Amino acid sequence: MDTENKLLKKASLQKLIEKLNADGKKILAPVIKGKRVEFGLITSSDQMADDYIVTNQSVKSVAFPKFEKLFSYEVTKEGITQADTGYSTFPEFVILGARPCDANALGSIGAIFNWDYHDKLYFDRLEKTTMISTSCSKCDDYCFCTSAGGHPGSTKGSDIQLTRLETGDYFAEILTEKGKKLTSVSPDLFETAPSVDKSKYLAEVPVKFKVDEAVAKVKTVFENELWLDQSLRCIGCGACAFVCPTCACFDIQDETKGKNGIRLRCWDSCGLSLFTLHTSGHNPREVQSQRWRQRIMHKFAYMPERQNVTGCVGCGRCSRACPVDMNIMEHLINIVEVK
């Protein structure tokens, strides 16, 4: 559909939140939690964090939670009966205030979850989610969306995007049918938009490298000592993958009690040493440098090749969360500069 531009006044945002809540929708927005900013349920606009770059953790858990029940089962005399986790049990979410990189990233995970198998749970949850992103007026030294195919006002993956104007009101771009449907709960809140030069309100995120250049280069450096140099300080945890909006690896676990059980999927990370350990005892990625290489290769070589998307949106979260200051942007610059 063609984008419709509207004006959402500051006071109207509050009314919209109330309407959506009354409509039974859960609203997830960035809220301050101690020193962090995380997505949390809100019922009023003043609960929303105001001054932040990105949330510490990404928005992915709305469709790909840290653990989730795939199905439950019971062993009976007749055999095994199985009960699916139903679509109907998923709540309807409105995400309010995700950054453009986050909105974009859900598409990257979607590309994985729709590659050789259509992951119904992921897409069912996503279908019940409406994405209202807010464009970025600020960035920090860790942001590099403009080197990863995005930009601070990118509307990819958003149903509606809000850009805050000097007045505190929002310039609202209604981008999809889903976005339009959301506005229909209270059409009068969305007023005629003045003509707005959106770019004036956007952060300037310096371009550090061209994404195509990185993709082309990564393929050629599989055997290179830079992986070892970069990863000597990496301690092999899951922090980078778990805060990353595009990391999609998971581990399958059964939890049983007597004859009943549930099957779960839980976040997993290629940075952890047991990730590729075979039952035989052999581990094809024996040392951290191989695991670090896998992280970069998956995002910049394998995903572009297989799913035609990059596995990194340049949000910088992994670098901010890393306990030992592994900085993905710096490392990618090193890679692009290999002669």
Place this chain on the structure above:
Amino acid sequence: MLEIKQKARELLESGKAQVVIGYGKGPNNTTRAIFVRKPEDADKLVLDDTCVQNLALYIYKHEVRHFGKEAVVATLPVLRSLLQLASENQVKDNEIIAIAITPDNKVVELDSFAAIEEHVRLFNTGLTEDEKDLLKKINAMGLEERWAFWNKEFSKCIKCYACRQSCPMCYCPRCAAEVNQPQWIPVAAHQHGNIEWHIMRAMHLAGRCINCGDCARACPVDIPLNLLTYNLIEELNNEFKYTAGLSASQTYVLSTWKLEDKETFIR
């Protein structure tokens, strides 16, 4: 700082060490671990208040060990970790060179456990007043309140294991959290899985934690999980006059029995 650089260069030039593990700077003026292998790179070393990461865990990292003889820029927590690791037979005497700073700011080279033990005695190794205050606050809560406090904190845990990976004393090649035959700890980061993980982690570090604070600093969701191990430091101190990381030869308090051990806790 200059002296640290000189010492590192000297060690590398003379061939006494093949790698110096120390602190350097990252692009956003961050402080990070660096691994100096050429004498001319010794200039990259820094040492200031931001150098808080406990570098002891790198001495047994496969790729670092592979370089040859290791020297490490050793703050007090690093030295204590080395002693603790020594008492657990994870490092051998004279295997590592510690580049340490005396209380009057002189750089010294410590190449034996005896020298490290002596050096550590020059410092206060108890909990700081701030740490004690925090513990007091938590311990002043009633049982139910404390349980609620920790449950709320643990509910944030995403099981990324950054706490474990950052701890020099968590060197098991296969953590109990990852043993699956039988499965002791549920893998999922649900309430039950998180509580069991944290109780297990704290208990496995009881009397081994040297109070560097890295686990809490590493946690991406800011769980103050070092308070659990601090509390155990206090208890072991009170009950058994035992402190980890002060001697390379002390036997582990929870696996040894002494005639003079108090038994008041058995009721």
